[in-house]
Amino acid sequence: ICQEENTLRELRIFLRDICAKLARNKQFFMFTKPVDVEEVPDYLDIIKEPMDLETLMSKIDKHSYICARDFLDDIDLIVRNALEYNPDKSAEDKHIRHRACSLRDKAYAFIKAEMDSDFEDTCRDIRDKR
Numbered sequence: 051i052c053q054e055e056n057t058l059r060e061l062r063i064f065l066r067d068i069c070a071k072l073a074r075n076k077q078f079f080m081f082t083k084p085v086d087v088e089e090v091p092d093y094l095d096i097i098k099e100p101m102d103l104e105t106l107m108s109k110i111d112k113h114s115y116i117c118a119r120d121f122l123d124d125i126d127l128i129v130r131n132a133l134e135y136n137p138d139k140s141a142e143d144k145h146i147r148h149r150a151c152s153l154r155d156k157a158y159a160f161i162k163a164e165m166d167s168d169f170e171d172t173c174r175d176i177r178d179k180r
C-alpha cells in the first residue's frame with residue numbers, strides 16, 4: 051500500500067547515505083568493489099557468496115532491502131568473507147580483518163545513530179507480512 055512504499059523509499063534514501071559514507075572512507079577501499087578473481091584466482095573456491103559495497107548499493111536500488119536488518123546482513127557477509135579468506139597471522143591478513151571489524155562497527159553505529167527504532171519496527175512489519 052502507499053504508506054508502505056513511502057516507508058521503503060525513506061529506507062532506501064537512508065541506506066544509500068550510509069553505504070556512500072562507508073564507501074567514501076579510505077580505510078574501507080578493499081571492500082568497495084568485488085575482489086578481482088583474475089588477481090586472486092582461488093577466491094571463489096573459498097568464498098561462496100562474495101559481497102562488496104558497490105554490490106550493496108546496487109541492491110538498494112533494486113529494492114532488495116526492506117529493513118535495515120537485511121542491509122546489515124550483507125554488511126556482515128562482507129565481514130565474514132574477509133575473516134574467512136584472510137585468516138592467517140600475517141600482517142596483511144591481520145590488517146584486513148581489523149578493517150573488516152571496523153567496517154561492521156561503523157555500519158552498525160551509523161544505523162543506530164540515525165535510525166529511529168520505530169521506523170525499523172515498521173520496516174520489519176512490512177517485511178514479515180510480505
Ligand SMILES: COC(=O)N1C[C@@H]2C[C@@H]3O[C@]2(Cc2nccnc23)C1
Pocket residue numbers: 080081085086089090131132135136146
Ligand atoms: C576484501 O578483500 C579481500 O578479502 N582480499 C583478499 C585478496 C588477497 C589480497 O588482498 C585481496 C586482493 C588481492 N589482490 C591481489 C593480491 N592479493 C590480494 C583483498
